[in-house]
Amino acid sequence: MKRHLAATLASLAALTIGSAAAAQQPTLANATPVVETEGGSVQGLEQGGIDAFLGVRYAAPPLGELRFQPPAKPEAWEGIADATGYGAPCMQLYSASGPNESEMTRRIQAIFPTSTEAKMDNEDCLFLNVWTPAADDGGKRPVMVWCHGGGYAYGSGNWPAYNGRNLAEKGDVVVVTVNHRLNAFGYLNLAEKFGDDFAASGNVGNLDLVRSLEWVRDNIAGFGGDPANVTIMGESGGGSKVSHLMAMPAADGLFDKAVIQSGPGVFSGKPAEAADYAAKILEAAGVETLDDLRNVRSDEIVEAVRRATPAGSTMGRGPQFGPIADGTIIPRDPFLPAAPEQSRDIPVLIGYNKDEMTLFLAAQPWFGRLTEGTLNAMTGAMGEQAVAAVAAYRKRYPDYSHTHLAAIAMGTRFVRGTYLLADQQAKTASAPVYVYRLTWETPIGGGMLRSPHTLDIPLMFDNAKESAALLGTGEDAQTMADMMSDAWIAFAKTGTPSSELLPEWKAYTPVNRNVMELNVEPQLVDDPEKDIRELPSEL
Template sequence: MTDSAADLQRRRFLRDSARWALAASTLAAVPAAWSAPPRTDPSAIVRVRGGRVRGLREDGINVFRGLRYGADTAATRFQAPRREQAWRGIADATAYGNAAPQGGSEGPGSEDCLFLNVWTPALGDGRKRPVLVYIHGGAYNNGSGSDPLYDGSALCRRGDVVVVSVNHRLNVFGYLYLDALGDPRFAGSGNVGQLDLVQALQWVREHAAIFGGDPANVTVFGQSGGGAKIATLMAMPAARGLFQRAWTMSGQQVTAAGPRAAAQRAAIAMDKVGARDIDALLRLPAGELLGATRARDPSRVEDTSLYFGPVLDDVVLPVHPFWPQAPAQSAAIPMVIGNTRDETRAFLGNDPANFELTWETLPAKLEKQQYVDLRPQRVIDGYRRLYPHYTPSEVFFAATTAGRSWRGAVEELEARARQPAGAAPTWAYQLDWGSPLDGGRMGAFHTLDIPLVFDNTAQPGSRTGGGDDARTVATAMSEALLAFARSGDPNHAGIPHWEPYTLPRRQTLVFDRQSQLADDPRGGERELYQQAPFIQRGTM
């Protein structure tokens, strides 16, 4: 799921979740480790291309936070990233670097935001550990790689791997399409946030061995907007060869914004901040330029935020990521595409009224929130045939989930399945296990798979609780990620045999207390929504 309003609410949901969890009656089962600080020893020193850096040893894991992989972008606003400048002495790498400029809880951020973080069991020991690079969500507008749920320590201990998380330019700073204005300095400006990720992956390849990793075995994984960024990287020539596996969670990018739509949004953004030309944009303080994100997007009737995302610019991105076919350049890359069963409960579940809908009030709510141009009663009738026991609220959450990002996942899975013989396999998963907190009312909500895949159920904000079921599902999912990173196949002894996704079976591993492989789960919902063409929101 990649629309900005939803992901902004997702960020708030994550940030508030520790407070909510403390109030939940089911929290009694959560272990005390939530508040236990790691044992640290400031003795991890390595030399990277810019100079020497000092990290920490935390409970046996070497941790480097705030490593520079690029220069301050303030001086090169809207341009491709440049390498960081060298430094003298030993730079501190014990605190997270700046997030990109943004609103919300992680704002205001800074244009000096090209930082990454590394967790590794050992330094320069000649071992070739798999390297996992996490790309954060928050659509293309918000977020950073420093959320506690992205801590890579548990994966390092469980799987003897190297874990990296990344910050990069977002929103108007990373995806403002200025090519149409004709200044060659800003060719590709609509995708510089993606070019930041390319530069980060180049840095990872250059330094993997220093951190005990294998530069020829890099897995990118990401949730929500992070998954969408990965899908886009798979179609970018500049990213070719920089990663060997891809794992996406509730984040798809089937199409990119066309140049005309992107140019129209750039004009709206410039008008919003009172900039008549590029020079005026360059003079604006970052905080004032950020105001462009509050402009109304005329193509998105459900919310008022201006869409920023990748652009089909023929410079950085020459083809749509997954339309009309999966990217040929990434056909040899094994891929996992997953979603959660109750995505929209993460943001629509914050309104108590959505749990008290009636058959009379449901149509108007669904009209606004399903993001598909189908008559609401047609959808409601379809769900009542498929699931006659569903309440109006259950229909609402199921329909909004199926009508939003899940359709993009199906599009990507089918595109991968149609690739020529010999292409790398794709595996599909669906998280059905739901959080037990708040009486279980949030179900398998958007972002719930993050702490499970990271094996971070004890981290603040995980919303999984600390029960045996949470540990069981976390073990199954994190071991699948680790197996995938090692071999390009997510199968392991703790799950049923996970078959690749093929047509017409559509094999999908359903993660739950007892995980199972299912053919075309929710096939009825898939067919129901196929009555309308899929349109990636924000790209028209």
């Protein structure tokens, strides 16, 4: 078995210095076995007995003539490629005015390092990470592939909250996280400006994900994984990416199960709107010709996006990057007018968190300060649906402050989208659909966030101790992590989420809307947000 030079040096040091002195030295990580991939050999380092291969290239650098083009296979390399550290994240479009402004939410950067990654991003970003209990034993373990959050604008598979070590060890599974092209680099519709040669440009970010699944199919056996048992998972924007993969012909047959967390992707963008947004970005970047497009610096593209995007264009209130229903790569909206036919045999686990929006709103100057009058003014400005949502939640949660009523009402898109997608899938699928609602509340900040966006991630990854910045340090956090990681692992293995810590999890149907409320005392309930689910789009 080939081992990294560090392991050899560690052994020599022990012999030279003597066992007593060597015992005082820091423990050096052992090298992983060398694994042969389609591009060449790779070797990483162990993480607590789990083989970790980080920054493995799954596609050629999307530079030069490959910029804004579908991903290509990487060229073969000689020797053993280093897989001991993460590959670069894609160029980031994270706004400093986002959810990291308060002291508490800034601490959460320890596990969701959005601002930090903007300091090291790069167009050459098509890398993935693999954690496996044993890369050299010929095992056929279930494979759990993670699509990161951050919408389609920022994020990467490198975030500490996504570290797959604990999940791999607990479940005897192989965990894969993926970086791919984002924002303008992955979803800039250039077909109208530059013709058929750029017909795929508005969807290349999702084509990167397809390419990563092809890499898994062709290479994961060498890492002890079973290419015939692949589960794709994602939260927030990652959940939307999973939703779209279910509807992409190029992804058909590349996965067997799907997990959609706080990110139902029911709709796709429209090509004409995306082309108009692209035209404004190109104008801001001074791009007129194909040579201009290939030579403009990546930081200039990012700055052009900022100039071309209206102020306050967030939360769906302005032009957004994302997949477009171009009729070919993504034939239509993924779940309208019906669920995608190609994924009818795919078991689906989908859900959301009770108070999604508190994470985004906690830094706002009004958070914690709303009165009845300001709540009514705010929701009234948002429309009749928001007013109705506040009234419904006021009955359900009489102890909620005006601030928390506003926040939970702003999150109805997660609720309604989840049930719409679940209903559409369950109507026609031959495979089951399972729905959850995370109601456990994090104690950090005096409980001000309740059950916020992203709370599910360190729980299902079994990273409770490592994610104390979000979960706190109490025993309940580990109880929730035990419960949720069990269920996610069971789903990856069998297509049914289960845990000894849970009651029987029955499938969701449009007739029997079984929803697992995930809390320290979990319960299976029937249609827990019927009033919100049935709110008309336009009252």
